[in-house]
Amino acid sequence: MLGKLAKIAGICTIAVLLTGCSGGAGLFGGGTGDGLFARGAAEERREARREANRQAAIDEGLLPDPNRESIFDLFQNSDDPNNTVEVNRYLWNASLEILNFMPVEAADPFSGVIQFGYGTPPGGRTAYRATVYVQDPALEARSLRVSVQSRSGAVSRDVARQIEDAILTRARQLRIRDASL
Known part of the structure; x- marks a missing residue:
């Protein structure tokens, strides 16, 4: 019986001593002491x-989300010009002005493709559709390719060349007009 009391007293004494020394956490960083691992763990928790x-502030709208994309991101020229x-x-x-009698079905300014639906030119009887491909910034x-098709099939290359010439002429006129501003 006396042996058990001595063991209990010894355990209580060690517990009191450890409590006085930052709860026994001085070596392993479990408390607020300057133990061997305390600084790293406390810094990680902080x-x-x-x-x-920070994430809560972003969720509440108090801080801007750095991963959020908006329409204004399209106008930033942060991409590599080689890509x-x-x-x-x-x-x-x-192209949009010359072929304005045709409805635009699809337009992708990033790849340079404009796809027009069937439309009849002024003074004409045949309906045409066209696809314009602007492939270069020059x-x-x-830099310009036009393919034209009627309801009965592909049209002659001369018609496509005439449309290309009209588009090129109008583009030069627009550039000259902008240069004089």
């Missing part, structure tokens, strides 16, 4: 709290 608070596809704006606008004939 960083985790900071990140949780982006650029189209000539004069060719693009001239205002040159090699």
Whole structure:
């Protein structure tokens, strides 16, 4: 019986001593002491709290979300120019003006493709549809490709060339007009 009391007294004495020394956490960093591992664990907890608070502020709208994309991101020129596809704006606008009798079915300014639906030109009887491909930022004939089709099938290459010439002429007019501003 006396042996058991001595063991209990010894355990209580060790517990009291450890409690007085930051709860026995001085070596392993479980408490607030300057133990061997205490600084790293406390810093990790602080960083985790900071990140949780920051994320809560983002969720509540108090801070802007750095991963959020908006329509204004399209206008930032942060991409590598070697990886982006650029189209000539004069060719693009001239294509829309010259072929304005056709409805636009699809337009992708990033790849330079405008797809028009069937439309009858003024003074004509045959309905045509066209696809315009602006493939280069230069205002040159090699930058523009037009394919034209009627309801009965493909049309002659001369018709497509005439449309390309009209688009190129209008694009040059637009560029000259902008240069005089």
